[in-house]
Amino acid sequence: MHLMSRWDPEVSRSVEDYLKAIYTLQESGGAVRTSTLAERMGVAAPSATSMVARLAAGGFLRHTPYRGVELTEKGSRIALEIIRHHRLWEAFLHHALDVPIDQLNEEAERLEHVLSDELEAHMVRVLGDPTHDPHGDPIPSADGTVDSAVYPNVTDLPDGASATVRRVPSEDPALLRYLKTLGLLPGASIVLRRREPFHGPLTLTADGVERVIGRELAGQILVEPGSPPELPRAHPAKQRRRRG
Amino acid sequence: MHLMSRWDPEVSRSVEDYLKAIYTLQESGGAVRTSTLAERMGVAAPSATSMVARLAAGGFLRHTPYRGVELTEKGSRIALEIIRHHRLWEAFLHHALDVPIDQLNEEAERLEHVLSDELEAHMVRVLGDPTHDPHGDPIPSADGTVDSAVYPNVTDLPDGASATVRRVPSEDPALLRYLKTLGLLPGASIVLRRREPFHGPLTLTADGVERVIGRELAGQILVEPGSPPELPRAHPAKQRRRRG
DNA sequence: TTGGTAATTTAGTTGAGACTAAACATAGCG
């Protein structure tokens, strides 16, 4: 359900892919150059330039030649819609088909271009208006707002810190599979131990099991610091917990 | 899972659509002329001719100029794969999202081009290797065999006949919505009464309620004749024979 | 200020897949 129901056939799959790429590049850095865009899209530089020209003509972005590119409101809206579709599909496939987390991205990459407003409404109904996908990435709302919470990664934690895994934004299937075997997916509670000096590997406890992981991997795990609401070990009734 | 894993990017969405259209036209009539194909695809005749030339070059069909077109084994295999995808998506969306039957076709029309072997396997697992979609249309098996059972429609039944609805192959949403309100979807048990002469409307009982329907609508309802296995109502009311 | 290098854009080509207009077969009828 979108204010401007955008079922223009004017917006091809290709255009959607470019806008999404530009949006994510814009999020994670300054000016978006055509070379960066070309690399991300796996095309030659002139192909990116000519698509940029088309997108500018369509009012999706502003282009300062030789400088870079910036999405307009219209362009951002479509990019966010595609990202919403992507993450809704991931959440739905995980929920309904138990598709393992390492396969979700590849499937959603194709499905994101094919989600009608009607089907989206059915998903939202069944999933209960989810706010995050299985990687912990925020799902933009239908009106185009995104939760912009920024989490530190495990390497930012001090020795002895407790934290809860919130996001594993990697798209590398092997990495995600490994994190799954380690029980380090969103929601997991961990305690960090810094045993090795000189930026060595980190030790962390999850599910009561100790794991030693490299810093590169640790950098892919975004956490919310703080002791999780401790479950009472032995007896009294479960206290209710509430995140604000 | 396909013997020949066909993830050629050689086969575009457009090619898939043409092959599927040719397959269904071939099923329901003799020679497939380019004009018929053009009409079905909503394109001008020369567009169909040039696509036919491409498909022939790719070995998907044989073309006898001015005569018609016939799918090769290769072409049929892809058409059946797309039809399998279409019907699996319909079954899945109905199962997992409760998408109403009148919306299924439109959604599956887009999704059928986007179903990986992996996702297909997940669906088959969750749905229990379904043989029919919610319209009662047979789902081709992964190796390309199709249940070719042919059912008569309601207008073929004699007065007083009992039957079970097996297929409602229409793609008209309004018609399907109406059939749903009448309780005349696949699986429903009906009893036919011919009250009106001269090929007038038909009266049938489903769920213990009498409905009067026109012959045009009745022609869209394919049934398996015979009394359904009657559950013992109250007592030795009417003992019915079971179907094999 | 000027050159050189790297990034970017322009120019020109290609293949899909659509279109219209025109040429060409086929079949039915006199």
Added chain:
DNA sequence: CGCTATGTTTAGTCTCAACTAAATTACCAA
């Protein structure tokens, strides 16, 4: 047997989205 209507194919053009090669701009260093 030939004419004509209808259906089909050919010819030529258009847009999208890619490519390579060549020209242009930006930036940095001397």
